[in-house]
Amino acid sequence: MKSIIIFIFSALLSSAALAQSDIKTDSFKVDGNCNMCKKRIEEAAYVKGVKRAEWNEATHMLTVIYRSSKTDEKTISQSVAKAGHSSDFTTAAEKDYNNLPDCCHYKTNTCSH
Template sequence: MKKSLVVLCLFMFALSATAQKKKRNAKALIEVDGVCMMCKKRIEKAALGMKGVKYAVWNVKTHELSVILDERKTSVKAIKEKVAGVGHDTKEVKATDTVYANLHPCCKYRNEEIRKDHEGEGK
């Protein structure tokens, strides 16, 4: 009885350790605010400049940043912080007003008029 209990405990421990293993090629989709091709370039450059990010493409139409990352070197949260650091909001991390204010006037995605001006881009 004791042996089976020990074996069961070891099995459960091994299973939990395997489930928490960080992936070398994890995929993630991150919603990022932006409106134009200048935004696209800035967002992708910020993400790709991070150690551990292997692929980053932002879709102007859907506002989704598709990334492949090495979770041993970076995290989705760190990518969101980096993107916000160059002026683009995510659902969880917002760009500071100072950084946002420094964006090119064409890229002021918080302004409804500018959003309307860019409707149809990226199709």
């Protein structure tokens, strides 16, 4: 058991060290309303190369940590727009926006959750 944990730790640490070189952190604004939107935005932001994505419900800022050799802000924002959420970089298509549940229709609605 102990050896399993040590193995996992060391495996993770070594892979983390290798990947450090081209890691970038960026923040940009993504339109959304609530906690339900949060989950969708973050999931959509996890394109290949993204290490971590966190959307702040209060400030509407999406913070992404990614490998710059594999992806960029534009690619991430396109994936987020495809899920219905517009950002500084990409505006969501009307069709994708309409697919959102009512409470996430950020252009017209605000919601409490």
